[in-house]
Amino acid sequence: MSEPAPRSVDPQGLLRQQVRWRLLETVFWLAVLIPFFATPTYLVLCSQIAIAALFALSLDLIVGYSGLVSLGHAVFFGFGAYTAGLLSAKLGWNEPITGLLAAGFASMLLGLLTSIIVVRISHFALIMVTLGLCLLMFELANQAHDLTGGDDGLQGISISPVLGYFNFDLYGYTAFGYSLAVLFICFLIIRRVINSPFGLSLRGIRENPRRMPAIGSPMRGRLRTVYVMSATFAGIAGGLLAQTTEFVALDALSFQRSAEVLVMLVLGGAGRLYGGLVGAIIFMVARDQLAGLNPQYWYFWLGLLLVLVIIFLPNGILGGIAHLVSRVRAKK
Amino acid sequence: MTDAPVLVTQGLDKSFGSLVVASDISLSLPKGARYALIGPNGAGKTTLINLITGMLTPDAGRIVLGGEDVTEIGPADRVKRGLVRTFQINTLFPNLTPLEAVMLAVCERRGEAGTWWRSLPSYGAAAEEAYGILQTLRLAEFCDRPTRQLAYGQQRLLEIALGLAAKPKVLLLDEPAAGVPKSESGELFEAVAGISSEITILFIEHDMDVVFRFASRIIVMVAGRILVEGTPAEIATHPEVREVYLGAHHG
Numbered sequence: 001m002s003e004p005a006p007r008s009v010d011p012q013g014l015l016r017q018q019v020r021w022r023l024l025e026t027v028f029w030l031a032v033l034i035p036f037f038a039t040p041t042y043l044v045l046c047s048q049i050a051i052a053a054l055f056a057l058s059l060d061l062i063v064g065y066s067g068l069v070s071l072g073h074a075v076f077f078g079f080g081a082y083t084a085g086l087l088s089a090k091l092g093w094n095e096p097i098t099g100l101l102a103a104g105f106a107s108m109l110l111g112l113l114t115s116i117i118v119v120r121i122s123h124f125a126l127i128m129v130t131l132g133l134c135l136l137m138f139e140l141a142n143q144a145h146d147l148t149g150g151d152d153g154l155q156g157i158s159i160s161p162v163l164g165y166f167n168f169d170l171y172g173y174t175a176f177g178y179s180l181a182v183l184f185i186c187f188l189i190i191r192r193v194i195n196s197p198f199g200l201s202l203r204g205i206r207e208n209p210r211r212m213p214a215i216g217s218p219m220r221g222r223l224r225t226v227y228v229m230s231a232t233f234a235g236i237a238g239g240l241l242a243q244t245t246e247f248v249a250l251d252a253l254s255f256q257r258s259a260e261v262l263v264m265l266v267l268g269g270a271g272r273l274y275g276g277l278v279g280a281i282i283f284m285v286a287r288d289q290l291a292g293l294n295p296q297y298w299y300f301w302l303g304l305l306l307v308l309v310i311i312f313l314p315n316g317i318l319g320g321i322a323h324l325v326s327r328v329r330a331k332k
Numbered sequence: 333m334t335d336a337p338v339l340v341t342q343g344l345d346k347s348f349g350s351l352v353v354a355s356d357i358s359l360s361l362p363k364g365a366r367y368a369l370i371g372p373n374g375a376g377k378t379t380l381i382n383l384i385t386g387m388l389t390p391d392a393g394r395i396v397l398g399g400e401d402v403t404e405i406g407p408a409d410r411v412k413r414g415l416v417r418t419f420q421i422n423t424l425f426p427n428l429t430p431l432e433a434v435m436l437a438v439c440e441r442r443g444e445a446g447t448w449w450r451s452l453p454s455y456g457a458a459a460e461e462a463y464g465i466l467q468t469l470r471l472a473e474f475c476d477r478p479t480r481q482l483a484y485g486q487q488r489l490l491e492i493a494l495g496l497a498a499k500p501k502v503l504l505l506d507e508p509a510a511g512v513p514k515s516e517s518g519e520l521f522e523a524v525a526g527i528s529s530e531i532t533i534l535f536i537e538h539d540m541d542v543v544f545r546f547a548s549r550i551i552v553m554v555a556g557r558i559l560v561e562g563t564p565a566e567i568a569t570h571p572e573v574r575e576v577y578l579g580a581h582h583g
Contacts, residue, residue, distance in 0.1 A: 011431055011463035014476050016453040197439040197455065198448035200428075204436050207425035214385070214423070215437040216411035216498055217445065225446070 019195040028274070032180060036173070043172030049284045050179035051240045054186055056264045056276030058233035063262070064271030065194060066226050067206030068118070071127045071258055072134030073234055075114075076107040078253030080235025082141065082148060083107070085242040089156040090147075096159050100182065100239045107235020111228040119223040131255070138253040154248040168244065175244035182240055186233055187277075193229065194273060202226055206271070263302070267309055269316025278318055336399070338363045338532045339415070339502045344383055344393035346556075353379045354390070355557040361502065367534040368547035372576070375553040377536045378420060381504045385417045386410050398501060412441070414501030418491040420510045420536070426480040430471050430490050433479060434462040437497035462497065469493050469523055485512055488520060496527065503527070505535035514539065521546050544568070552576075 035046045055077055062068040080103035087093040087102055114133055121129060141148045148154050161167045166174040193199050201222055205212055212219045242248045251257060260283070268279025286305070290298040313320035337360040344357040353376045361367055369377050382388040384395055386407040395403045397415050405413070425433045438458045439445040453459070466472045469489045474482055479490065488508060495503050508524060509517035521542050527533065534551075537543050543550060543564070550567045552559045554576050560567065567573055 009463070009472060009475065011435075011459040011475070012453055012456050014431060015435070015459055019451055019453060192451060193448045195451050196448045197436075197445045197450070197452055200432060200436050200439070200452055201445040203428060204425055204433075207427055208423060211419075211423045211425065211494070213387075213407040214411060214417055214419070215494055216408050216440045217436075218408050222446065225448070229448075 025274075028277075029184065035176065040171060040173075043176040045284065045288055047172050047175040047179045047244050048241075049280055050176065050183045051237050051244070052261070052264060052284055053277045053280035054179075054183045054240065055234055055237040055261050056268070056280050057183075057187060057190055057273075058230045058237060059261050059265050060270055060273070060276045061190065061193070061202075061226055061230040061233070063265060064275065065199065065206060066202045066223060067209070068223065068227070069123070069127050070130040071262065072130035072132070072255075073230075073261055074253055074255070074257035075130075075134040075137045076111060076231040076234035077238035077241075077257060077261075078137065078141065078248075079110050080104065080107045080238030081242040081248045081252040082154065082238075083235070084239035085154045085157050085248040086147070088158060088243075088246075089154055094158055094160040096162050096178065096243050099159070099243060100236055103239025103242070104232045104236040107238070108228055108232040110235075111231025112224075114231075115224045115227040118227055119220045131258070134253065134255060134258055138250065138255075141253055142250060148248070148250075151250050153250065154242075157242060157246040157248070159243045159246060168246070172244075179240050179244060182236065186236060190233065191273060198222070198225070203271075263306060265316075267306065267316060269313075269318035269320075269322075272316070272318045272322075275316050275318045279316065282317070336363075337361055338398055339384070339534075340394075340396040341384065342394045342396070344380075344395070345391045346379065346383055346388060347391060352556045354383060357383075357393070357558060359551070359558075359561075361532050361534060363501075363532055364529045365532050366546060366548045367532075368543040368550045369534055369536045369553060370538070370540075370543055370550060371553035371559075374555075376556040377553055378506055379556075380553070381417055381506050381534075381536070384504060385415060411498050414499065415504075416495045416498045416500035416502070417504040418495045418506055418508060420506040422484075422487050422491060424479050424487060424490055424494070427478055429476050429478060430466055430482070430493065431459075431462055431475040433490065434465055434493050434497045435459060437494050438462045438465075441498050465493050465496050468526065469496075485516055485520065488512055489523060492523065492527075500531055502532045502534070505533060507536045507538070509537065509539070509542070517542060518545075 035042060059070065059073050062070060083106040084099045084103040087099050093099060117129060118126065142150050159168055162174060162178050168174045201217055204217065205219055205222060209219060238252055241252065264279035264283045265276050267282055268277065269275030287298055290301050309317065339361040341357055341359045344354050346354040357380060371377055379388065383390050386405065394401055397413055402410050402413060402415065435458060436445065438461050439455065442458060444455065463472060463475065466475050469492060471486060471489055471493060474486060479487065482490065492508060505524065509520045512520055517539060525546055547564060549561065550564055551561045552567065552573050559576065560570055560573060
């Protein structure tokens with residue numbers, strides 16, 4: 001009868017509530033295994049989707065969570081791709097996992113170098129500088145024909161079986177399994193980063209950079225860290241593409257790739273962890289289907305989709321769904 | 333020397349081109365004092381707060397906090413040393429909940445906000461502390477709602493909560509009741525009055541009733557310089573103050 005009144009709120013519980021692993025997440029990660037059984041002829045495409053998803057996830061760290069903008073994120077993707085590709089093609093380093101780590105490490109270093117400039121500017125200047133860095137790297141790779149193969153692409157990559165067992169096959173079983181495993185591991189790391197005190201401080205910067213110094217936050221340091229992290233994951237995604245296709249085309253560094261990954265993120269919903277994943281799936285499947293009908297016409301549909309999403313779902317598809325769910329709950 | 337001042341400014345000058353916004357500002361605030369900073373619009377009150385907190389760099393003069401010269405130190409590092417401000421215009425995190433926002437400020441103070449490999453809920457002590465601050469300001473009930481959904485008055489309280497989370501030695505409140513109806517501003521200042529007497533407070537306020545009720549000393553600024561500083565009784569009877577400032581209201 002006279003037991004002490006329970007604390008109305010448990011603050012730690014509230015925080016735990018927000019970061020807990022949801023049932024829907026388990027469903028999602030089980031669902032992405034379906035192609036193995038349902039559409040085995042599409043595994044090559046599925047592998048590309050997983051790679052695009054990882055690339056979009058890496059961009060989400062800076063665009064969605066920290067409020068930076070980048071129109072040149074392909075610079076890290078391509079740098080990782082060439083690193084992994086050159087390791088195999090020129091040095092004969094064919095072991096995939098260490099090759100992938102090397103790709104991530106190379107892009108991390110490039111991220112560290114460029115972050116010096118990037119965290120000092122914002123808005124239009126940031127868009128232009130990130131774009132400029134990407135164009136610069138594109139032209140460097142183009143000119144270094146002897147090393148990179150220029151616009152013929154980098155050939156002669158040959159990747160050993162993953163873990164010494166899984167051969168890269170023509171149908172993409174290994175490619176998809178490998179890409180998916182890497183995506184999942186990176187996702188878990190990024191999820192932890194987002195749900196950490198560091199992740200909260202990133203959201204603080206995004207929400208109000210003016211307030212951050214007034215609560216004692218060293219903003220530039222935080223932005224540098226997340227920029228380097230984002231570069232690393234983008235490099236891993238690029239490395240994955242090089243390894244699974246055993247080829248690196250110059251377009252890994254292209255402006256188009258930078259723009260497409262941003263489109264995927266915006267479509268899915270930036271700052272929502274799953275936005276990049278959902279965006280990558282929709283973008284890549286739509287391109288595959290629509291380009292099958294008429295390759296030229298695909299951009300018409302993409303443009304239409306983008307305009308409609310921005311007008312009606314400014315927070316992306318996942319943002320729209322979340323809004324709908326909260327309205328239904330509010331009515332109850 | 334138990335009464336060593338916590339915050340001292342010596343001869344602070346600042347001008348933008350030919351416009352002098354601060355001229356020879358010298359202050360000395362003892363521990364636990366409640367200072368009101370008053371003056372007509374454009375007198376340079378907010379500018380002074382910006383100078384003290386490092387958001388503006390003075391052309392001349394020194395700022396000393398607890399015996400340490402902080403004139404050359406950046407805003408974030410001054411906060412770490414206990415020199416904290418709030419803003420006249422809400423400067424909050426619209427899509428964070430109050431709990432998250434205060435938790436962020438607590439984590440920054442504890443030097444934990446750079447940690448990316450541990451999950452936020454594992455910081456139990458920080459969560460309890462953040463919640464405790466929200467409780468003292470009667471915001472606990474709303475702690476898990478996005479800040480943008482809070483009533484305006486609650487957002488003003490959250491401004492103060494973010495300041496308190498930094499465990500200030502000196503708290504500079506820039507018009508804490510700005511935009512709050514006169515009928516509610518007393519309530520807001522009750523919350524300010526409830527702040528630990530260990531903390532030195534300097535607040536800007538226009539409502540003279542509130543100023544005389546809550547300030548132990550008053551500084552009057554006019555046109556970028558300090559006109560006079562004294563107890564409420566001295567200020568109330570000071571002829572020049574009546575003429576320059578009170579006169580405009582009471583006349």
